[in-house]
Amino acid sequence: MMKPMRVGDYAGANSAVSDAEGDDESLLKIGDMAKLFGVTLRTLRFYEDKGLLSPKREGSQRLYTRRDRARLKLILLGRKVGFSLRDVKQVMDLYDPTGSNAKQLRMTLDKSEKQLGRLQKQRAAIDDAMDELGKLMAAVRRMLAERSVATSNAA
Numbered sequence: 001m002m003k004p005m006r007v008g009d010y011a012g013a014n015s016a017v018s019d020a021e022g023d024d025e026s027l028l029k030i031g032d033m034a035k036l037f038g039v040t041l042r043t044l045r046f047y048e049d050k051g052l053l054s055p056k057r058e059g060s061q062r063l064y065t066r067r068d069r070a071r072l073k074l075i076l077l078g079r080k081v082g083f084s085l086r087d088v089k090q091v092m093d094l095y096d097p098t099g100s101n102a103k104q105l106r107m108t109l110d111k112s113e114k115q116l117g118r119l120q121k122q123r124a125a126i127d128d129a130m131d132e133l134g135k136l137m138a139a140v141r142r143m144l145a146e147r148s149v150a151t152s153n154a155a
Contacts, residue, residue: 027056027063037072047075052089082119087111 034041047053048062052075055062064072071092078088091111094104 026066028069030055030062030064033062033064033069033072036069037076039072039076044072047072047085050085050089052085052092081112082115083111 028036030041030044034044044053044062044064048055053064053068053071055064055068057063074092075085075088078091079085091104091108094107095101096104
């Protein structure tokens, strides 16, 4: 399986979303889509069940358009920064290829500001935990050093 995409790989996703459904040459089968994005087939089916992706169907075969690829990029970016799938869907559902998408952009900014605040609180909590753990480790090292000196002197 290919490695998952980095945040920088999501650049240009909005321009891809505004493209038409895409022509037949740009259709990807589910396995190719999974490899391209470093996700499982189950993940793609799950996103489809949640209404986040809607691949074309030829019989039982799922075929993903450029639009689906752009949507998956946005889903993965949203998940990477900690958005819920509900948040991602709310933002994507506001997309209007013929409009200014100002409402979508405002919602994205609002959700992003809230998420950034949550992440900053988590970072502070992690920093505190790391400091405490560092102090604990230093104390344990001192105790071990004292005991090894005491053991050496007793022998």
